[in-house]
Amino acid sequence: NAGVTQTPKFQVLKTGQSMTLQCAQDMNHEYMSWYRQDPGMGLRLIHYSVGAGITDQGEVPNGYNVSRSTTEDFPLRLLSAAPSQTSVYFCASSPRRQVQPQHFGDGTRLSIL
């Protein structure tokens, strides 16, 4: 049981480039979310999804897009990378109707030059 798998683990981009961070879970969880972690600020919610075909914005959505075509996958797209998007990105999942903590992936460390 792999849990939540994020790829890549590390990435360096130039300003203006686009890329997609991948997230997949094999626990059949309805709820998936993306957070960014910056020093001294905890984790902040970027986008989330309560099921296939349904997505919504979190606290810091600007500059990011998501889609949820399957229960398993929830990719995060950076449209035009900016240095302010340098961060560690975590994907998480949980069942929607059970009281369980969210399961987190190992993170993607992204640097924008």
Add this chain to the structure above:
Amino acid sequence: ELKVEQNPLFLSMQEGKNYTIYCNYSTTSDRLYWYRQDPGKSLESLFVLLSNGAVKQEGRLMASLDTKARLSTLHITAAVHDLSATYFCAVDMIKYGNKLVFGAGTILRVKS
């Protein structure tokens, strides 16, 4: 708007000592979580607290919840070096779809 504050943000303590991390949140929430994060690693769930007066313990860590005061505490008993990590509290509200709001985290360093 739901806000979560933790204190202290940094805690350096000697092995064998006791200490408490505090987590305050601004509005009524449905669930409170404590997570642990080791440097460069993912977040590991420690506790889920659901109701007023809830207390959960695992080893040297004990978490409690006072919903009237909007306060949760994470108490460390007789600290050991292996407890060195960053500890986050987070809250969510079911009506907002399980969206977690995190505190800034408490960096704990246990010195031997």
